Amino acid sequence: MFSNSAQKPDLTEINHPLIYKGQESELPSGYNKDCLVAMPRDPYWLFCYWDFNEQTWQKLTDYQNNICTLRIRSKDTELLKVPVSLLAKSWYVHGNFAGLPLTIDLGIETQDGYLPFLTSNIVNMPPDSISQKTDELWLSIDELYLDEYYTKIGASPLFWQKEGKKKAQYMASPMPLKEAKQKEHLLVCDTDLIVYGKTTPGSVLLQNEQTVPIDTNGNFQMKLKLNEGLQNIELVSYAKNGLVKSKIITIKRG
Amino acid sequence: MTKGYLAIVLHAHLPYVRDLGPDGALEEDWLYEAIIETYIPLIRILEKLEADRLSVRLGLSITPPLLNMLSDKILLKRFLKRLDLLIDMSFQEVARTKDSYPFCETAELYQEILKDTKKRINGSENYVSSRFAHFQKIGLIEILASCATHGYLPLLNVVPQSQKAQIKEGINEYHRFFQKDPVGFWLPECGYTPGVDKYLADANIRYFLTDTHGVLNADTRPRYATYAPIYTPNAVAAFARDFESSKQVWSATEGYPGDFDYRDFYRDIGFDLDYKYLKPLLEPIGIRKMTGFKYHRITGKSDHKEPYNPMHAAYKAKLHAANFVFNREAQVNYLSSVMDRPPILVAPYDAELFGHWWFEGPLFLEEVLRLTCQSPTLQLLTPCDYLKKHPTNQVATPSSSSWGYNGYNEVWLENSNDWIYPHLHEASILLNELAKRGNPTTLKKRILNQASRELLLAQSSDWAFIMKTGTVAEYAIRRTKEHLKNFNDLLVLYDTADPNLENLERLEKLNAIFPGIDYRIFA
Known part of the structure; x- marks a missing residue:
């Protein structure tokens, strides 16, 4: 009754105007402008792409024997450097970036130090775990507001602007x-x-x-949930000069 | 006594696949299959629930590309032609299987479905969306708005005006189709990133949905985990997907749809029967493809497939529905004992799962809705209903997240599709600059309006998704490149002193989505 013998077709072997054959018009390879754009893929992977205008490309030929690197930093603290090929024009960088605000520089390693050519937008990497911050803020939205809102079929957005859009109270x-x-x-x-x-x-x-916010003098304070049993609180500080210090506080709640 | 709430939200979406060629695009089959297998079965369920006067509440988002295609005259004409061919085939199938049980029962079931579909659609423009509008009006469903073309917002935030344009045009289309303001907004792929809520608040949206970790990993720990919404600092509520109810339906290993008694999706007469017999259904190209006539059950993990028995499968769907509701009751029984307010379980699913991928899905859904109505502890509601009952909620910023593989942006940002972003971002920057300029001539406005359509279409998350999955990747690549090229050509036209309008007119006919678009949404 059913043979199940027919193979699924290979569309590349069939000529028909409805079957696409890969002759689409190509897009420009670049837009002749300097840009470095960072995008988060997930808490641990950062993607970036870059391009240069003609003058910058010209300038870069002076450094063709130098190593080009992507420098990943969080605010002013350098987290890591990754050697890249400028011609690649895009790169994925792996690191423990969860919850960090990141900026990327694309630059050249010279005898006098790092020479950045381009700086990216700031990206906020997503956190990968539940926040330790438990300072709660609550908001009440007027019930009547929702009732009216919900039943007012066809009300124009202007109506709500006139009424004061957020009838809410913190x-x-x-x-x-x-x-x-x-x-x-x-x-x-x-x-x-x-x-x-x-x-x-x-x-x-x-x-x-x-990340824990610190003030301009380096002071910090945070409120944490005190769980039952033993709790290890690990703090790691990355200084601008690359030094790292860590402390662990162990607390027991009976 | 109600101990907790269940909010089921279905998300109906297909990319804009309309083509003007005499035979249309191959991908238009996606629309036809979804109408027959998902949207009309859902309408049938809602009609029955309406007739039984059950106090059901269901959330449903329908995206603008889908709404535009469902109301398109050219597509309607082609769909009716396809439907006639399928009905002809169903008669042949009933005759072919008449002496062999249980195939004959399945064939009759298909014939009944196809004939009913024809009866409903025939001569009725905009049938599907007008029925859903009716169910919203009588309070059975609440329709959520969504982005203009299913743009994936976390990766459009390099030029935030694109996020705003996607949201604004999505809401404009909601007004056009449903003549009211939306309360909820479906973020495509549940893709949230901080900042999006500002645009939603500006558009008077009251809530959106995120994946579980969107709320769970908010910047302040949510007191009720995912069992109550949080308000973003812009006073829009974020409801999180309930992990357990999601897993029971979605999981590839444990999920209900993989039950061995359910109909197998891949075994189809399009690949099994004699070519000459099938030929009318395989026109115009003549290649073998899915026809919708499927007679086998999943059976097991091998290629060996046993005959499908609709009665056995329907029985299993009811069992699974009872199991689903039992588990939700157990969940709220426990949660209500440790919470000082009734918990809400938010269960969002792709609408096309029900019926298209999982043939028995609509039966399951109907039974879940009926059983929940009878439940002493569980109450069906929509997120808006919840906010009316519980207007006080914690404030926190949800985490960037999506419901895609691994929970973030990986599906739409990887080796197969990352090349699209420099072009999408550049086009957004250009259009934003033009949109901020003074008052151009009527013709220039027209050019920029079409450029906006092309850019929005290029931003559809579907293309990056298809490139990643690799099934019809060439089509997705072509669509992305075509829309971006059209955009670039239109900008050249914009700068031409005495432009030739032939190409503009062609594109206006070809990509005729968003009739009322105003390019200044990109300002």
Whole structure:
């Protein structure tokens, strides 16, 4: 009844106007402009592409014997350098970039140091884990607003601009939960952990691979969830000059 | 007593594959198959639920390329022609299988489906979207807006005006088709990156969906994990995909659609039967292809396939639906015991999974909706309904994320497709500069409007996705290059003192999507 013997066709062997044969018009190989664009692929891979205008290409011929590198930095801290071929015009860079704001320079290694030619846009690499930050902020949106919004069929966006678009109100934690109030008797207790310290100003500080903001004097403070049992808090500071220091604090919650 | 909520959201999308040649494009079959196998079965379910007066709530996003194709007269005419051929074949199939059980039952089922489809579509322009608009009006579904051409927003943020244009034109199209403001917005591929919410807020959107880790890895730890939404700093709610309900349906190894009793998608008479018998269905090219007549069940992991039995499969779909609802009830029973508000389980799926890829999917879905309506603990709602009940939510910025392989941008940014971005970004920069300039002549506006259509079409995430999967990669490469070349040609025309309009007129007919577009969306 069913043979199942027919092979699926190889479209490349068939001539028909509806079957595309790969004769599409080619796009320009470049747009004669200097550019270096960075794009995140995932928390660990960064993609970039670059191009130069004619003058820059000309200038670069003076350095054809030098090593060309991509320099990856987070703010002012260099994270790594990757040698590349300028002609490749695009590159994937691997690193432990989760949660970091990154900038790429494309430049030449010279006897006098690194000579950057192009600097990219800043990309915020996605985090790869749950945030340690637990400072909660809550927002209430007027119920009536949603009701009106939902039922007002055909209302023009101008109507909402006129009415004031965001009928919303920010609240600081703790949040006033209606559901919590409805319970007869309630006692909820919890505690958080404050970690503070100081590092060299301008460094990049990571706590369990998440960046920790530091002020201009190098001071930092963060609030962490205090979990049951043993908890290791690892802090790693990357200084601008390439030095790295780390500290581990162990806490036990009974 | 309701202990928690279930929000099912279906995402219906196909890329714009309309062609003006006398026989259309081969890829138009994607649309025809989806109408027969997914969109009309979904309409049938909703009609039954409406008749039974069940308080169902379902989210549905329908993208502008799909809405445009569903209302296109040329495509409608070609679809009816295709449908006639399929109905003719169904008569032959009923005759051919009449003495062999259970093939005869499957053949009759196909004939019934095809005849019903013809009856519904025949003479009715815009049938599918007008039916969905009806179901929205009576409160069975809530339709979400989406990007103009399914642009993948995390990789368009090098020129954020492109993100804005994708969102704005998507919402303009929603107004055109549904005559109301959208409340929810489907981010293509659940692709979110911080900043997108600003454009959504500017367009009065109240919520969008992300993958699980989009909310879970937000910059502040979400108190309720993925079981409550968070508000972004721009006051738009982000609802996260529930991992467990997703896995039960999507997982290649454990998911329901892979059950051995379900119909096999790949075994099709287009590859099994005599060529002469099939010839009318294989026109105009004459190559063997899928016809939709499939008579075997998945059976197992080998090529050996047993006959498909529709009754057995329908029974299995009901069992799976009961299992799905049981598991959701168990989830909310547990979660409600540790949360001080009812948890919400958000279950987004590609609409085309139900019916097209998973033939029994619509049966499963209908049963899930019915059982949830009867559940004492679980309540169906849409994300908007949830926000009305729970307007107070935590504020945090979701993490960049998508529901693609590995959860980030890898599918749309890898060796096969990364070459498209320098061109897409350059075109966006050029159009943004032109859009910011003063008032051009009517003709120049017309040229820029068409250039906007071409750029939006080039930005469809489908092309990068197809290049990655490699199935019809050449088509995707051609489409990307064609739209970018059309864009470049139009910009040359824009700078020409006395332009020849032949090419502009040709492109306006060929890529006739977004009739009301205004290029200043790129400003």
